[in-house]
Amino acid sequence: MLAIFIKELGREGRSLLTIEAYRTDISQFHDWLRGTLGYECDTITETDVREYRQYLNLQKKLKPTSINRKLKSVVLYQRFLVRAGICKEEIELKKVLLKHTLDFDHEVKVVEKQELYRLKRTVEAENNKRDIAIYYLLFGTGIRCSEMVGIDLEDLSLTERNGRNNYSHVLIRSGKGNKSRKVNLNAATVTAIKEYLEVRPYDPSNRLLIGQRGPLSRLAINKILDKYSSKAQLEQKVNPHAARHTFCTQLIKSGVDPKTVALLSGHSSIDIVYRYYVGSNAEDKQKAVDGLQI
Numbered sequence: 001m002l003a004i005f006i007k008e009l010g011r012e013g014r015s016l017l018t019i020e021a022y023r024t025d026i027s028q029f030h031d032w033l034r035g036t037l038g039y040e041c042d043t044i045t046e047t048d049v050r051e052y053r054q055y056l057n058l059q060k061k062l063k064p065t066s067i068n069r070k071l072k073s074v075v076l077y078q079r080f081l082v083r084a085g086i087c088k089e090e091i092e093l094k095k096v097l098l099k100h101t102l103d104f105d106h107e108v109k110v111v112e113k114q115e116l117y118r119l120k121r122t123v124e125a126e127n128n129k130r131d132i133a134i135y136y137l138l139f140g141t142g143i144r145c146s147e148m149v150g151i152d153l154e155d156l157s158l159t160e161r162n163g164r165n166n167y168s169h170v171l172i173r174s175g176k177g178n179k180s181r182k183v184n185l186n187a188a189t190v191t192a193i194k195e196y197l198e199v200r201p202y203d204p205s206n207r208l209l210i211g212q213r214g215p216l217s218r219l220a221i222n223k224i225l226d227k228y229s230s231k232a233q234l235e236q237k238v239n240p241h242a243a244r245h246t247f248c249t250q251l252i253k254s255g256v257d258p259k260t261v262a263l264l265s266g267h268s269s270i271d272i273v274y275r276y277y278v279g280s281n282a283e284d285k286q287k288a289v290d291g292l293q294i
Helices: 002-011 016-037 046-059 064-083 101-105 113-126 129-141 145-149 187-197 218-231 240-253 258-265 270-277 282-290
Strands: 169-172 181-184
Touching: 002 016, 002 064, 016 046, 016 064, 046 064, 113 129, 113 218, 129 145, 129 187, 129 218, 129 240, 145 218, 145 240, 181 258, 218 240, 240 258, 240 270, 258 270
Parallel strands: none
Antiparallel strands: 169 181
16 A cells, blocks of 8 residues: 555655655554554554654654654555545544644754855855856755756746846746746846856756766765865855755845745745744844843
8 A cells, every 4th residue: 555655646746755755754654553563554543643653752762843744644644545445534633743842943054154155265266167056056046956956947037137027037847846936046146157057068958057977966966065065164064955044044034024935945834934944043042041131
């Protein structure tokens, strides 16, 4: 049944990474259930999911966000089993999710201002036009790595700012959840892309970012960032996800409304933006208590 479920996810247009995450989560749950019961069982009950939640929390000591992601995978699969006639009643997700105050205290990893400047300085010093374009695309748009490597030349609209609605943008066709969106480009990002296009090698795939062996992959992007992180002597290596968090955080801190941030970054809801980017980080909280007059 798991194999059939996975095929259904593929027909729904889920990404390969999402499908693999579901497969892993559900397989781990089945391993736990088999070990707990002592025999194979096709059905999944609410009691099973609650006990699994306790196991992940108390024994595996996973983060609340990781636990809830795994539980969501199991519940989605259980609903599939209900439609197949194997389970009798659908499990209500909100009844089994882990409620934890840490959910409201989640802090994302961003590249701090000094580290960001050191990285930018190092990338521009190398004068590799492609890598400079990668830097500005990541930090200037907040797009996911998978979205960036999927950009084709025709997805770019680079215009002169001579009209109210004449804005440069990139069309993201392969967004999360198989959704597309337009992401506006600032002047620095437009310049970086144009300078790269002047030296970009021909490739029949028509992808924007090209390496020696053809279009760049997600792995190649991470290797490029690792190289520049080391050259810039950063404390931690920068990855595309940190660039995305930095983009969203900077927008929120500069006063951009959460709806606009959600539209630009491709987050599925404004609630996610509020949860991750609107609020106080560790430094903000420390400054708050340091300023107490007691």
